[in-house]
Amino acid sequence: MARTMRDRWFGRYAMEATVTVAEQVTPAMRRIRLETDQPIAFPYTPGQHIRIQLKDPLSMPGILRPAETLRTYTIWDLGPGRTAVELRVHLYAGDGIGLTWARAAQPGDRTTFWWPQGDFFTREAAYHVFIGEETAGAAFGPMIRALGASAQVFGVVESETPEHDLPLPGSPPLRRVHRHGAPAIASRVLLAAVAELDLPGNAGAAYVAGEARTCQLVRDFLVRERNWPRTSITTKPFWAPGKRGLH
Numbered sequence: 001m002a003r004t005m006r007d008r009w010f011g012r013y014a015m016e017a018t019v020t021v022a023e024q025v026t027p028a029m030r031r032i033r034l035e036t037d038q039p040i041a042f043p044y045t046p047g048q049h050i051r052i053q054l055k056d057p058l059s060m061p062g063i064l065r066p067a068e069t070l071r072t073y074t075i076w077d078l079g080p081g082r083t084a085v086e087l088r089v090h091l092y093a094g095d096g097i098g099l100t101w102a103r104a105a106q107p108g109d110r111t112t113f114w115w116p117q118g119d120f121f122t123r124e125a126a127y128h129v130f131i132g133e134e135t136a137g138a139a140f141g142p143m144i145r146a147l148g149a150s151a152q153v154f155g156v157v158e159s160e161t162p163e164h165d166l167p168l169p170g171s172p173p174l175r176r177v178h179r180h181g182a183p184a185i186a187s188r189v190l191l192a193a194v195a196e197l198d199l200p201g202n203a204g205a206a207y208v209a210g211e212a213r214t215c216q217l218v219r220d221f222l223v224r225e226r227n228w229p230r231t232s233i234t235t236k237p238f239w240a241p242g243k244r245g246l247h
Helices: 002-013 060-064 099-104 134-147 189-196 212-227
Strands: 014-026 029-036 049-053 070-078 084-091 110-117 128-131 153-159 175-178 205-211 233-239
Touching: 014 084, 029 099, 029 134, 049 212, 070 099, 070 134, 128 134, 128 189, 134 153, 134 205, 134 233, 153 189, 175 189, 189 212, 205 212, 212 233
Parallel strands: 128 153, 128 205, 153 175, 205 233
Antiparallel strands: 014 029, 014 110, 029 084, 049 070, 049 110, 070 084
């Protein structure tokens, strides 16, 4: 692809940015702030994600293995004036290109990201239920914030220990539970906490995110045990054992 065509393609769908903040929020969560070169004009709904460009997609390796050029991160917030993107990046065990970037990111680093995508966001409902673990928190935060103080919000968020709890908006706050070494895969800790939730009927909207098998178990519990319509439950598996990001 000629340089002019490449630049036009990038200019339409991507933005250049500089890392201005890179710091730990919890032992396994990093705050990364990307200041853009110009105001962000693209549409955005809280809960959507961007794709960070880590390798050139138009290079031969990028064309042959496009999945190895991008990594996906939920937008935590857009800064004042829409000139910054705030991320909360979960640092799980591994050595992939996304983890390498997130761990090493420092103020002054330049990066490219692609405009928001995804359909994981809130809908009109009598009340809202958020269920997930650490990886879901980065999406739940902006989604709850966008609902406003008058919304009825329920739910539970699991993490490894209290030190791993990502601060989230909402009053009253979502319930927190902790694995303390128990598996996050097909989490019985989270499922037990969901069973204890006191919800006002089944006329709400539920948002279930995190490990794929856990999402399935929670969805099935709400349908079978709480008589929720499947159409009222939105699931977003962010990860599964042995697989890269599932956005």
